[in-house]
Amino acid sequence: MPQVSTCEIQAHMEVAPDHYRLVLHAPEIAQEACAGQFCMLEVQEGLYPFLRRPMCFERIYKDSISILYKVEGEGTRLMSRLSQGQTISVQGPLGKPFPLDSDVERHILVGGGIGIAPFPSLAEAIISELGTTPEVIIAARTESMLLCEDEFRQMGCTVHLATDDGSAGVKAFASEVLRELNPGPKARAYCCGPMPMMRATHDVCQDLGITCLASLEAEMACGDGVCLGCVVEANVEIEAERMVRVCYDGPVFDSSLINWSAY
Amino acid sequence: MPQVSTCEIQAHMEVAPDHYRLVLHAPEIAQEACAGQFCMLEVQEGLYPFLRRPMCFERIYKDSISILYKVEGEGTRLMSRLSQGQTISVQGPLGKPFPLDSDVERHILVGGGIGIAPFPSLAEAIISELGTTPEVIIAARTESMLLCEDEFRQMGCTVHLATDDGSAGVKAFASEVLRELNPGPKARAYCCGPMPMMRATHDVCQDLGITCLASLEAEMACGDGVCLGCVVEANVEIEAERMVRVCYDGPVFDSSLINWSAY
Amino acid sequence: MANLAVNIGGLKMKNPVTVGSGTFAYGQEYDRYFDISKLGAVTTKSLSLEPRAGNKPPRLVETPAGMLNAIGLQNVGIEAYLRDKAPFLREKGCTIIGNIYGKSPEDYAELAKRLDEAGAADAIEANLSCPNVHDARTARGCTLVAQVPELVQEYTRAIKAATKLPVFVKLTPNIIDIAEPALAAEEAGADGVALINTLLGIGINPETRKPILSNIVGGLSGPAIRPVAVKMVWDCAKVLKIPIIGMGGIGNASDAMQFILAGATGVAVGSCSFRQPDAAIKVVEGLNDYCERHNVENLTQLIGKLE
Amino acid sequence: MANLAVNIGGLKMKNPVTVGSGTFAYGQEYDRYFDISKLGAVTTKSLSLEPRAGNKPPRLVETPAGMLNAIGLQNVGIEAYLRDKAPFLREKGCTIIGNIYGKSPEDYAELAKRLDEAGAADAIEANLSCPNVHDARTARGCTLVAQVPELVQEYTRAIKAATKLPVFVKLTPNIIDIAEPALAAEEAGADGVALINTLLGIGINPETRKPILSNIVGGLSGPAIRPVAVKMVWDCAKVLKIPIIGMGGIGNASDAMQFILAGATGVAVGSCSFRQPDAAIKVVEGLNDYCERHNVENLTQLIGKLE
Ligand SMILES: Cc1cc2nc3c(=O)[nH]c(=O)nc-3n(C[C@H](O)[C@H](O)[C@H](O)COP(=O)(O)OP(=O)(O)OC[C@H]3O[C@@H](n4cnc5c(N)ncnc54)[C@H](O)[C@@H]3O)c2cc1C
Ligand SMILES: Cc1cc2nc3c(=O)[nH]c(=O)nc-3n(C[C@H](O)[C@H](O)[C@H](O)COP(=O)(O)OP(=O)(O)OC[C@H]3O[C@@H](n4cnc5c(N)ncnc54)[C@H](O)[C@@H]3O)c2cc1C
Numbered sequence A, B: 001m002p003q004v005s006t007c008e009i010q011a012h013m014e015v016a017p018d019h020y021r022l023v024l025h026a027p028e029i030a031q032e033a034c035a036g037q038f039c040m041l042e043v044q045e046g047l048y049p050f051l052r053r054p055m056c057f058e059r060i061y062k063d064s065i066s067i068l069y070k071v072e073g074e075g076t077r078l079m080s081r082l083s084q085g086q087t088i089s090v091q092g093p094l095g096k097p098f099p100l101d102s103d104v105e106r107h108i109l110v111g112g113g114i115g116i117a118p119f120p121s122l123a124e125a126i127i128s129e130l131g132t133t134p135e136v137i138i139a140a141r142t143e144s145m146l147l148c149e150d151e152f153r154q155m156g157c158t159v160h161l162a163t164d165d166g167s168a169g170v171k172a173f174a175s176e177v178l179r180e181l182n183p184g185p186k187a188r189a190y191c192c193g194p195m196p197m198m199r200a201t202h203d204v205c206q207d208l209g210i211t212c213l214a215s216l217e218a219e220m221a222c223g224d225g226v227c228l229g230c231v232v233e234a235n236v237e238i239e240a241e242r243m244v245r246v247c248y249d250g251p252v253f254d255s256s257l258i259n260w261s262a263y
Numbered sequence C, D: 001m002a003n004l005a006v007n008i009g010g011l012k013m014k015n016p017v018t019v020g021s022g023t024f025a026y027g028q029e030y031d032r033y034f035d036i037s038k039l040g041a042v043t044t045k046s047l048s049l050e051p052r053a054g055n056k057p058p059r060l061v062e063t064p065a066g067m068l069n070a071i072g073l074q075n076v077g078i079e080a081y082l083r084d085k086a087p088f089l090r091e092k093g094c095t096i097i098g099n100i101y102g103k104s105p106e107d108y109a110e111l112a113k114r115l116d117e118a119g120a121a122d123a124i125e126a127n128l129s130c131p132n133v134h135d136a137r138t139a140r141g142c143t144l145v146a147q148v149p150e151l152v153q154e155y156t157r158a159i160k161a162a163t164k165l166p167v168f169v170k171l172t173p174n175i176i177d178i179a180e181p182a183l184a185a186e187e188a189g190a191d192g193v194a195l196i197n198t199l200l201g202i203g204i205n206p207e208t209r210k211p212i213l214s215n216i217v218g219g220l221s222g223p224a225i226r227p228v229a230v231k232m233v234w235d236c237a238k239v240l241k242i243p244i245i246g247m248g249g250i251g252n253a254s255d256a257m258q259f260i261l262a263g264a265t266g267v268a269v270g271s272c273s274f275r276q277p278d279a280a281i282k283v284v285e286g287l288n289d290y291c292e293r294h295n296v297e298n299l300t301q302l303i304g305k306l307e
């Protein structure tokens, strides 16, 4: 069950320009959380910003969770000013986790920019629950924006880097790197990043005939399925609706369920 | 000239139940500030609360100022959560200071509850600029709410205590304590506190034929004379207006200029 | 425990607190945070005869102390509501205010009748004021039924004729004098009015130079609009005999008390649930605390008791 | 430096930024924070023929992302303005929009004439929409001149006949369709419209059970109402030929750009100055930055350029 709890900030550090890691003491939430789910953070007390901010779980520890985030606008800018010892209200875990399927032989995580955020916890879950080690494609604009490389290597993952400007790894889109890896039919891709990047990854997976699990983003108000603000258009009906809720029916969807032509 | 500056919190401590002292590094403002003036604090970044909060200067040091405040509502509650090292936006100094008159032989400061806040800096100014030591009447609901007693004693002031419940000092209103002190015609009273307390002090001073300088409170938006939100009714016209601005024409007024019957 | 029970035009509620239509879906999601049957009532998302897909995303913009939405009444339709949603609310023992939306008086009448016959609502709230759908074009300058008193009467009569359940008419703040449609609803037999729906607004992204909502215009809700809502409740309370359900930016008991003192018999928590999913039940608890603190035995004593 | 100059119905301004009447007094106070002559114009507090004492305090309530005020048009009167206030603005070299308020078309005409003759304003803004004074009762349900298109015409004509200065008519958001009075003003010869004035609202203190404002009702301003204001500017821009001065919750250049893209030629910073006294000049600087960042040579290119 999701809940709302006031959590102490255990650590808060800048990990790349404008990118931060926030570690929160959140035992109840950590206990329930699974990779792919997310939480809604109240950036500061009071009515500004009015809405909570959705953030996925980078890591899920025993008593705490970590969030990896990028300063985008006003809310995340205020968040970046929080310091250790302060508290913050966290609502979660929310949404559906990445499904873990033991039939899959090759797990390839494809993260673009801050879209890498849900994958450290997913890699951990794949390792601990399925006993295999996923491969990771980390893509970013430029070298300094490549996130979590060390984390993945420490877990034993093979890491492929790609940058738009070629400053590190190959100069290519993440989806192309995925294609080059020649994933066999028993492979599965997991992707998260900007919509065009996810769409391209979906297309590649369609070509290759493999399943692609995409973690979508949308503007959210409730984060919890009630406001119908965060919908995307699906190819099927979920709970009798075709406009499906990213927060509740997702954020993780089999990419073939999404009507990508709307993006 | 008043200004707006971002100031670091040098110290922040609870001095009585729900009462705090906030020390701010504010060199430009400290340099200009005089006892009786005030500043407008932005409680936290962003639009909540929407308006700044008026707070007078408890002490004015070389590079810093201190604020003594009581948690009243949402804004001061959020303020009380700030910690050392954080910054806060301060606008000031604003308003007219207490006039310092060397003809006055006996200065009696009368503070009710948190209304004591402007008097430590006033006592200092009287001592340093007029070379005399004021007397102070500290009144409060109960003993634990008596503020600044040690500060005044350290400056050499004679301190008279009064509580509503008799838990410390005399069980009497501040205005009555003032009357008992038999201030001669060359005495002057300075008062700050709840409106009824100031009105009573004004009445006593009228009886005694002495000048009473009252530091008024009013809801403020701009704190700077432009919105006309903080007016009180005067017996005279100030800058062609009878509804005078507490923030700009005051907050310190000769109490005989105020139409107390409106309160 | 103070007595918080109210009777809104025949609808008995154990406390005055319900939720804003469209901010609580059909109850299931928030039931994970608190027992929703403890609310005075649950108001459903607006139900239409056919399922509606709603507007294209983006549908939301955050604004200072509020938000704009242009959901466009996405809902499962009356059929799926009766089949999939109402049973849950009934099993929980909730009092249900069925909010309905249609394109004509006949639609509304039909919806009210079906809810009534199926026992799937205890009262009807007719949304005559959704800013995000434009099926019902009306007089010049007006785009909402609730802006035209004569239409309010026509719609209200049609609904009243179709059901014995209490009927509440939901009004819009996009108007000069909200008392006019409120009086029209009263004259036509409404058992109460609900106000306010959202204020029309636009959010623009200066960087892209585009409106943020796909629909361009959305409805503004949240604490930002609370003073407007309290004023409109007060305006209506001065002239109406039927009760009022007040809403607009209520997030805690103190907010709710503003509406009650201004003359509301019921109150609804809307957008504030999004930031605090248990806000509605916290309002119930807070109203009880308020009554105890002020030695008020029956909360009804305070309705309209602005001094 | 981008070219920010605009021409609002004959009033040339070096940039589009002015201030909300009543949020900047007569300029002196904020001139201590920045050189106010750098603004496109300074709009004065509403001036009346006689000095006005305004309403009794309390006159202010803070609200979420905004505030209610019921100042009641306290002002020094035209006489004292001409004698004590205008000279300061003139010496500074400010462009002046003289905002006026009266009880009849004749009052407005007289005020406009005196400002014009004394050279104490470069344009006239007629406040037909102050919610805090009730001298000018109008049609049923309406309490403001700006709610009644026929009255807007009558007042506008009277002012136009009295002065050669550009005349702007200030409108109220408490209405169904703001384009109606705006079109009425245009027809009657107005050189521009200014919008929005405040939304009507009430704040209640639940502990005392009393309204917070002595006047009970006040006007809501600040970022809370910004989406409503942007929408109304957009509504007017679609149908008007005369320019619009947009306002309502503008606190920075990005806010101002929303209004400009929606169709405003000028923008005014109101309540946000209270929290940041140099907000208006920061908007000027920010608009310049915006233009440079987007390679826009003349800001006028962006007026109404919502995609
Ligand atoms: C399920 C989910 C998980 C996410 N996980 C992460 C994460 O782990 N790390 C991370 O850095 N970001 C993540 N995001 C994106 C993050 O929520 C936004 O960057 C953030 O809300 C921006 O807030 P702001 O106040 O800084 O920006 P502003 O632009 O000021 O925000 C204004 C409004 O837009 C919304 N918004 C803006 N950008 C986005 C976006 N990309 N997605 C959704 N809403 C947005 C905000 O929530 C807010 O309501 C996630 C989004 C979703 C939906
Ligand atoms: C010139 C001046 C100097 C002051 N100096 C001090 C001081 O040194 N220490 C101190 O503790 N308090 C002082 N006050 C009072 C202090 O400003 C209020 O207690 C504070 O603003 C309350 O804010 P809040 O958010 O906690 O209360 P809320 O009740 O949540 O505030 C709501 C609104 O009411 C206003 N408000 C509430 N109470 C008062 C009040 N008594 N006076 C003015 N506005 C009020 C707030 O500013 C805000 O706009 C001073 C007031 C003025 C006018």
Ligand SMILES: Cc1cc2nc3c(=O)[nH]c(=O)nc-3n(C[C@H](O)[C@H](O)[C@H](O)COP(=O)(O)O)c2cc1C
Pocket: A227, A228, A229, C019, C020, C021, C022, C023, C045, C046, C069, C071, C073, C099, C127, C130, C170, C196, C197, C198, C220, C221, C222, C223, C225, C247, C248, C249, C250, C268, C269, C270, C271, C272
């Ligand atoms: C996301 C959202 C969806 C809404 N959907 C509906 C709806 O379907 N029917 C309706 O009558 N009102 C709807 N409303 C309006 C609310 O019920 C309520 O009248 C309004 O939001 C004001 O209350 P609030 O400020 O507490 O949210 C919706 C509001 C929001 C924010």
Ligand SMILES: Cc1cc2nc3c(=O)[nH]c(=O)nc-3n(C[C@H](O)[C@H](O)[C@H](O)COP(=O)(O)O)c2cc1C
Pocket: B227, B228, B229, D019, D020, D021, D022, D023, D045, D046, D069, D071, D073, D099, D127, D130, D170, D196, D197, D198, D220, D221, D222, D223, D225, D247, D248, D249, D250, D268, D269, D270, D271, D272
């Ligand atoms: C304290 C205050 C006083 C005001 N006085 C006037 C006035 O005298 N004349 C007028 O036309 N508008 C007056 N207004 C309205 C503003 O000029 C402006 O239209 C409104 O506040 C919306 O802008 P904002 O949200 O930026 O404040 C006043 C507003 C405030 C907050």
Ligand code: FES
Pocket: A219, A220, A221, A222, A223, A224, A225, A226, A227, A228, A229, A230, A231, A245, A246, A247, A248
């Ligand atoms: S954010 Fe409300 S339904 Fe998804």
Ligand code: FES
Pocket: B219, B220, B221, B222, B223, B224, B225, B226, B227, B228, B229, B230, B231, B245, B246, B247, B248
């Ligand atoms: S607070 Fe604005 S004039 Fe005093």
